[in-house]
Amino acid sequence: MRLPKQCTYCNKLIPANRKSSARYCSDACYYEAKKERSAKQYNSKQVFINRFREYEQILANFYPLYLKGQVITYDVLDQLQFDWGIANGELQDSKLCVWKVIGKYCYLINTDKTISIELCNNSNK
Ligand SMILES: [Zn+2]
Numbered sequence: 001m002r003l004p005k006q007c008t009y010c011n012k013l014i015p016a017n018r019k020s021s022a023r024y025c026s027d028a029c030y031y032e033a034k035k036e037r038s039a040k041q042y043n044s045k046q047v048f049i050n051r052f053r054e055y056e057q058i059l060a061n062f063y064p065l066y067l068k069g070q071v072i073t074y075d076v077l078d079q080l081q082f083d084w085g086i087a088n089g090e091l092q093d094s095k096l097c098v099w100k101v102i103g104k105y106c107y108l109i110n111t112d113k114t115i116s117i118e119l120c121n122n123s124n125k
Contacts, residue, residue, distance in 0.1 A: 009033040056103035074113040
């Protein structure tokens, strides 16, 4: 005879008539646990998307200034806690510089620590 296991969701003992591999006491607990898991996944995805939007917005704010010739430096964005690791992808330009893509924008950190910002078309995604 096997020892009764506890339900992973509600901690009640799993009835003996359920499969020996069962982790839940009932189908209801199984579905509740599943629902919670996907809600958690959704939330972490949402947090990631929100962070993306935040950084895209920072680039969107600086882009018009950049076009007007204002020098945007690494330090300025760094002070806004810009996350340099986050990106949708990378693009290489004709000078073999690697631009990081964030949403509609891409940016390049130049060797003098200024930042170039361009709109990028996502057609090459
Ligand atoms: Zn249960």
